[in-house]
Amino acid sequence: MGDKTEVWQGTLALMVLKTLETMGPLHGYGIARRIEQTSGDAFALNYGTLYPALLKLEQEGSIASEWGASENNRKAKYYRLTRAGRRELARAAAEWQQTTDILARFLSPGEEGA
């Protein structure tokens, strides 16, 4: 797992929310695996930072949790998106989109100059 990109501060919450929107209720390990897969294993997700982030989202009311059974019948805590979380996701995604668009315009080579 040598030189994989670290997850940027602040983007982890957005990834969690997006994952839950796409996948429906999921446990912590599932969320982590999904994020890694989606990034094409380019991210080295520090599992230790995931759980405090989940707690924070839960405290903010964006997600809710309950205990359930996993596909291979393990007890696990499942997180799901709340309505407030859906709104938060839309807002954060739009904001992120805007930021990347602006950055993309800065970084795309010489379109305007040509």
Add this chain to the structure above:
Amino acid sequence: MKALRRWIARASGLVGHPRRERELADEIESHLQLHTDDNIRRGMTPAEARRQAVLDLGSTEALKEAYRDQRGVPFADHFLQDLKYARRALCRDPGFTAVAVLTIAFGIAGPVVTFTMTKAWILDPLPFADPDTLIDLRRLEMPSGDVRGLIRADFLDLKRTTQTVRELAGYGESEVRITGGDRAERLRSAMVTANFFDVLGVHAGRGRTFMSGDDKDGEPCVTVISDALWRDRFRLDSAIEGRTIRLDDRDCTVVGVMAPNFQFTLLGRVDVWQPLVLSPEDAVDRIGRGVRAVGRLAPGRTVDHARDELARIASDLAAAHPDTNKNRSVRVLRLADEVRLHHDMGFIVPVLFAMVGCVLLIACVNVTNVMLARASTRRREMAVRLALGASRRRIVGQWLVEHVLLFVAASLLGAGLAIYGAEWITNSIPLENRQYLRNFAQLTVGWGSLLFALSVGTLCGVVFGWIPAWSGAHVNVNDDLRDSSGRTTMSRGMARVRSTLVVAEVALALALLISAGLLVQTARNLTKIDLGFEPARLLTFRLALDEAHYSTPAAVRTFYERLVDDLAGRPGVTGAAAGSFVPFTGIDQGAELFIDGSPDPKPSDTPGTAIDQVTPSYADVMGVRVRQGRFLAASDGPEAPKVVVVNDTLAARHFPGRDPIGARIRLGRDSTDLWTIVGIVGDVKNYEPTDRPESQAYVSIAQRPRRLMTVIVRATGDPEALASTIRGAVASIDPAEPVSRIFTMEKMVNFVTGPFRTISTFVTFFGVLTLLLSAVGVYGVIAYTFAQRTREIGIRMALGARRLDVAALVMKQLRQFLVAAIVPGIALAWGLGHALEAMLVGVTPTDSWIYITMSALLAAVAALAALVPARRATAIDPMTALRYE
């Protein structure tokens, strides 16, 4: 909004800890299982799969910590953790904890008692409506500065003229005889103008107080009684209002009962309130009777306004009536300030606080010293915690929490001890004095006192906690962990801190001891002061003969002569006498003095003298010394030439350089009787052992009878046992005459010196306490130092040092402490002594004998404390010591 939700969730995370901890552990475990399952599916062995999962997750402890920080409020969370840890640390060493808590509790109890006293007697507002607008008004005699009651005529003029005082009420104390019912009794009464209760803004507990008109001349007699009288004499009679009682042989209607807690401290205990009738004669008599006054300021006016205006009116009166009022002015004080003056506590409070503060400091220093020693033995523990990643801030915080917890526990115990202290203070005040103290001297250690205890405790905990906290957090991780010997030493800096603390402690103890010495010496001097008579074995009581039955001078005289003869013949009695002005009874009597042959001075310049109407046996029974001539005799009857005996002061003041015997004087401006001086007697102290001498004249009751008298009886044994003898003797002559105020003379002298002795005992108690505490402090530091120097001493002894040399080493350290402590200690004592100066009798605040003896006492006790480690040091076996690691 989001942040708010998060904080609410976080705050709620502080509670329900264990469940949440379990849930987190479960979640981590579930994560690991899921990951392990995955790994196995990818082909790892179960053991390898689990290992990899754990590795990927990283430190579960760090995860938990991060999770916890997110979950709760980190600061509060740490605090709770520290609290739990501190409790555990304190419980691990219950002996130390108990001693420390007890030490500080004793230290805190002193300030709490003092605070409770100050609050109850000085700080709490008077229990009247809007007490800040109440004033006390008195006559000020110039240039002597003596403060007396207003003359009634002046009172009426001031009351009529003033604009700044909305309402002015007059009052005075008196006694009244109540008859009818099962027994005759003398009661304490107060004569007050009808507006008195309205000015104070108080209402009766039952019925009403006085109404305007109640104090008009010729109105039917009405009275308000105290709750205590209603209880004791009328057995809570529910029909008390409107009931007629007999006071001084007049029928009076009870119109009200005051509330149980009503108290006008300037009057002391009052059983019966009666309207003060100011007659038309009072309105013009400017050398007549007095009245004290209390006033309610007009809206928007201040005490200063009133003071200016009333002084102006007084000077107008002086201009209008120069013969009488030339030297008169008025003194205006807030009523609360007057009450405070009366309590005589104002100047002593800062001194008491300084003293109990010293005790508290010493207690804190002692505990801190032990804490420092513990800090050094816990260096390894601290080093381990630091190595494991604790921040220095957390370690300081943890020490502080431990210290503060200790102090808070001590504060609670201290407040508990203060309850006993306050009780002791109340009990040490003679009953007779309590009535003049707020709440009848009852002290309640209430919420205010508890809060005070907790704040002082917490403050001390934080301040004194810093020292061990700082030293505990500043360990060197490498050195302290490497030091495997388990032996711990204190850094030089810390040793210096401890020595400084002990020096401060010894200095404070010295200052307190010297102050206590001054007060104890004063107490001893007070009992040694010559009162001019012999107070031992004297019993006194008061009689006020009924005017209707004893209407002639002969009847009064006969009664007292028979009573005194009867008493003198009873078993257990060596002599009996009667006097109108017996020392320490609180009743005084005086007259203007005119010397026959000299021109009469103006009223404002006329000297006065105390007058004592006595039976001829008085000088013998009291033990008043006859200096020259003779005392009054049985032969000085009503028909015989009028004779007087004067005291040393009167003779010296008015007959300087000549023999007063044979000279004649007049007593009272309007009196034409000439009294021939037949003898001179020694001065007596009439009010306090420290009185300045005053002129006094003795005349025989045969020649000047009086109904209100104090009878004195000298007993062969315990004077208290004579109470029934007295009642029997009085009843055998006239069973209708009530006897009141049966007190031994010694008790009455104690009423006066009581508050002083209370304070002196209080201070002595704390003086001894500090002596012991500082001895413990000295012992602790010296013992510690020499335990550290065991090896060094072993080497010295191996090289030929004798035991005496080793003892000298210990004593050298002790000497350093004492020398360093003596200058600040004496400086502090000097300051305290001067603050106490007003209380001292027969001893100056710089009495060198007391300074020397107290310093010697302290040195001796400190030496005794150092003896234990000295013995231990000299007993060191060089071989063992050298091997000692």
